[in-house]
Amino acid sequence: MYLISRWNKDLKISWFTTILLAAGLMAGLFGCGSDESEYTAGGTPHDFSGDIERGPQLALASTRSMTIAWRSLESTEPAVVYWSANGLPSTRTGDRPGTEHVIELDGLLPDTAYFYQLQHGARSVGEVHNFWTAADTPDAAIRFGVFGDFGCGCPAQYESIGVLKDSQPDLVLTTGDNVYYSGSAREVRQNYFIPMASLIDHVPVYPSLGNHDVITGNGSPFLDSLYLPVNDADGSERFYSFDRGNCHFIALEVTDRAGDLSPGSRQYQWLVRDLQRTAATWVVCYFHHPLYSDSSHGDAPLLQIHLAPLFDEYGVDVVLSGHDHTYQRTYPMRAGLVLDGQMEPNYTDPQGTIYVVTGGGGATLYGLWRSQRLAAGESRRHVVIFDVVGNELNLSAVDYNGSVFDRMKITKRVPGDGR
Numbered sequence: 001m002y003l004i005s006r007w008n009k010d011l012k013i014s015w016f017t018t019i020l021l022a023a024g025l026m027a028g029l030f031g032c033g034s035d036e037s038e039y040t041a042g043g044t045p046h047d048f049s050g051d052i053e054r055g056p057q058l059a060l061a062s063t064r065s066m067t068i069a070w071r072s073l074e075s076t077e078p079a080v081v082y083w084s085a086n087g088l089p090s091t092r093t094g095d096r097p098g099t100e101h102v103i104e105l106d107g108l109l110p111d112t113a114y115f116y117q118l119q120h121g122a123r124s125v126g127e128v129h130n131f132w133t134a135a136d137t138p139d140a141a142i143r144f145g146v147f148g149d150f151g152c153g154c155p156a157q158y159e160s161i162g163v164l165k166d167s168q169p170d171l172v173l174t175t176g177d178n179v180y181y182s183g184s185a186r187e188v189r190q191n192y193f194i195p196m197a198s199l200i201d202h203v204p205v206y207p208s209l210g211n212h213d214v215i216t217g218n219g220s221p222f223l224d225s226l227y228l229p230v231n232d233a234d235g236s237e238r239f240y241s242f243d244r245g246n247c248h249f250i251a252l253e254v255t256d257r258a259g260d261l262s263p264g265s266r267q268y269q270w271l272v273r274d275l276q277r278t279a280a281t282w283v284v285c286y287f288h289h290p291l292y293s294d295s296s297h298g299d300a301p302l303l304q305i306h307l308a309p310l311f312d313e314y315g316v317d318v319v320l321s322g323h324d325h326t327y328q329r330t331y332p333m334r335a336g337l338v339l340d341g342q343m344e345p346n347y348t349d350p351q352g353t354i355y356v357v358t359g360g361g362g363a364t365l366y367g368l369w370r371s372q373r374l375a376a377g378e379s380r381r382h383v384v385i386f387d388v389v390g391n392e393l394n395l396s397a398v399d400y401n402g403s404v405f406d407r408m409k410i411t412k413r414v415p416g417d418g419r
Contacts, residue, residue: 051076051125053099054193056118057200059227061171061244063110063136066204068118069102069227076120078103085113102227110136129201134170134244139390142245143167146286147383148175148322149210150361153191157362159400160383161199166402167385171244172203175322175358176210176255176288178222183213185221192222208251209238210288210322232270239267241274247388248280252287254303254321261306268306275314281412282388283316290321290357292333294374296366297324308336311353317393317410320384322359325366327384327397329376329406330355338373345375345408354408356395358384376406 055070068080078094078101092103101118108114112133118125134140145164150157164172179187199205206228213222219238228237228251238253253260253267261268275283291303311319312334331341332352339352347354359366360382368379380399387394391413397406 051120052118054189054225055101055197055200056116056126056129057193057196057227058131058202058204060104060229061131061134061204063134064108065104065106066108066114066131066133067102067104067227068116069100070118071225072099072101072120072125075099079119080105080116081119081124082114082116084109085115091119108133110134111140131202131204132170138246140245142171142247142386142388143169144244144247144386144388145169145172145383146175146320146356146358146386147172147361148288148320149177149325149359149363150174151178151187151191151195151212152180152362153187153195154362156381156400157191157195160361160381161195163383163398163400163402164203165199167383167398169203169385172199172205173249173251173284173286173320174205174207174361175286175320176208177212177322177359177363178207178210179213180363181212182215183219183222184216187216188221188225193225206242206249206251208287209253209255211255214255231274232266234266239270241278243278243280245388246281246390248278248283250274250283250285252285254287254289256289261303263306271310275310275316281391282318282393283314284318284320284386285311285316286320288321289323290328290355291319292328292330292355292373293321293324293326293357294328294369294371294377295324295326295357295379304336308333308353316353318386318395319353319355321355321357322361324357325359325363325379326357326368327360327376327378327380327382327406328355328357328368328374329395329397329408330373331375333373341375345406347408347410349413350410354410356384358382358397375408378405380405 053071053073056068060067075097077097079091080103081089081091083089094101094103115128115130117128147160179192213219229240229242241250289300331338332350334352340350365379368377382397382399385396393410395408396404398404
């Protein structure tokens with residue numbers, strides 16, 4: 001019996017899936033060939049099927065549903081054939097023919113592995129892909145990866161994606177600059193969808209915008225290619241939030257040092273309402289420009305004035321940023337001051353927010369100095385992996401050799417913030 005492993009869980013595969021895997025995943029669900037070659041980290045870029053311009057990408061993951069999106073080169077009637085690891089296939093068809101395809105698979109089982117394949121008309125396209133639905137228990141273990149400043153189409157980007165894939169995350173966040181240099185439509189395909197193809201087909205990715213992403217059309221080419229949560233009254237995907245297990249994630253648009261985050265701004269008011277509503281044990285906020293940085297771009301005083309008091313008031317646990325191409329992690333901070341530094345690196349009920357800069361995903365690295373607020377810092381290409389189980393959160397900064405060069409742990413003795 002073929003076994004597929006996720007987080008050291010062994011999964012039994014049905015006879016239907018076993019036959020497909022034995023025949024080769026590239027062969028197509030009904031024996032139709034494919035010229036799609038699999039990307040491997042450090043190798044050549046992904047070669048899409050001759051019928052697909054980009055995708056598939058996963059989006060809007062939940063306990064009982066998953067959205068699958070892709071673009072075909074020619075207008076076609078889209079469908080997705082899918083099945084659980086121990087079940088038989090079902091087919092979900094799109095609403096209409098076209099080249100942009102978005103199909104929601106609902107009625108799924110929580111914490112379950114599924115396989116899927118795209119169809120154009122009656123013909124199978126590309127390889128068989130897979131995903132896991134989210135668990136429906138609030139304290140279920142969650143692993144999420146984070147990286148930023150990666151969208152250069154360069155070998156280092158492929159290496160960071162390889163490290164993320166090896167970690168088998170449930171989801172991935174980005175801290176911006178997903179598409180160098182200017183976020184044009186050509187760059188979106190070349191520097192995001194081609195390098196990311198072997199990740200986004202089985203892991204949902206939730207980007208935040210960086211300054212390079214919005215140079216062209218204020219970010220329209222990139223945003224128009226994504227399917228992100230919409231929970232702003234104006235239907236914006238530029239900033240959004242979502243829950244996974246006992247974690248609440250908030251993506252902001254902070255694409256310059258000032259940001260549109262003054263107290264009267266739409267994004268600021270939305271952020272306040274969002275923070276007031278959440279009752280999650282863990283709150284993680286992520287965006288591009290850092291409030292605090294010991295590297296080339298330095299601190300952002302206006303962001304400190306506007307955002308830090310909100311993070312303090314509502315007990316945000318971790319703030320993730322990019323922009324400076326380094327790794328930095330502060331001690332817990334509140335009102336601009338270091339707290340609980342004596343607990344480093346294992347914190348119990350810290351009274352401040354930990355700020356992490358993770359901008360080493362692929363672009364040229366920057367230099368780094370060390371202020372007294374910095375608990376750890378490296379000018380090193382890396383990704384960051386978080387493991388959350390109940391009232392415990394663990395951070396691991398991992399370089400391209402798979403070496404963990406920084407660890408940090410937060411334990412909450414009671415649910416909630418406790419501040």
